[in-house]
Amino acid sequence: MTDRKKKILAVALELFANDGFSATSTKKIAKEANVSEGLIFRHFENKKGLLNALVQQAIARISVILIPILNEKNPKEVIQKTVELPFNIDKSEYPFWKLQFKLKWENDYESNEKMQPLLDHLAWAFTTLGYPEPEKEATILNHIIESISIGILRDGVHSQESLKTFLIEKYNTPTK
């Protein structure tokens, strides 16, 4: 992959994430990437193809991010690491995650089967810990970290930070 192609992808990620896919013109991408507009269509068939390339990158990246959790064999650690997930997002990765969440509203991108492995592993963790409704417990925790992630991406980590230890403690003293 050439530097210019990488640059196009990087700029497109940023602009699609911040301004949205339809609101971002290929002209603007080319300008910010210091590249001719025609080059975009040489590397990617069309504008949609550029987005698809970003989505493919994302699928790979997410599965990498999940590895440490999926390999964790201590159920309490699985839960804690899951809770910590949104709080560990580096600012440089905000555009990446923003685009993911925005795409959930795009009709032709069937969203998160990417997160299904996490959901399954969470359910296993809750089962092991003796929770009466492990699947539902997993779904709720997933909802929580999704919404916290959205809050962080919009208003920064600090806006949600106090919830981190609160949640960790909460899941260390379960109702049962």
Place this chain on the structure above:
Amino acid sequence: MTDRKKKILAVALELFANDGFSATSTKKIAKEANVSEGLIFRHFENKKGLLNALVQQAIARISVILIPILNEKNPKEVIQKTVELPFNIDKSEYPFWKLQFKLKWENDYESNEKMQPLLDHLAWAFTTLGYPEPEKEATILNHIIESISIGILRDGVHSQESLKTFLIEKYNTPTK
């Protein structure tokens, strides 16, 4: 307000919600509303003005929806009604809520201070019930219903339905 103006608003709501603001042309709105394109610009200064009109409608509508909860004086009922909120969204209101959630990603729409009264009332309810961290508890519940709402809008009520009674029971047997 004339019938045609109402129709424009209704069609615009639907299209903005489903396809997005930028991806929806005024031409398409006019066509689906059986109205001339020029009329849109007579009634609303420009396309953005049309969106603003929808946002104004939404602010009013949301505060109406919250009234029954904010007037509730039984703290347990406050929580239960909050949990039920997303499950009671009528299908005809999906476009309305979809647009709300999509707008949260739009940089120039400072989102939910509209929900702040609910958050405050929830915090009060948790305080009354003796929860040690009522504000955080309220924030978490708010996160949960936000994410559940998103799930319902994308995949229908049935996709989340089992969580309803699960959550209600969960909040009836608190950890403390």
Place this chain on the structure above:
DNA sequence: GTCTATAGGATGATAGAC
């Protein structure tokens, strides 16, 4: 209030040279 016609510019995409 509503429609038709149209201006003026932006947009996605292609062709051809280097």
Place this chain on the structure above:
DNA sequence: GTCTATCATCCTATAGAC
């Protein structure tokens, strides 16, 4: 691989008639 030049289409918005 990359750029320049260009095309056809679409888009928002306005003007003027009814």
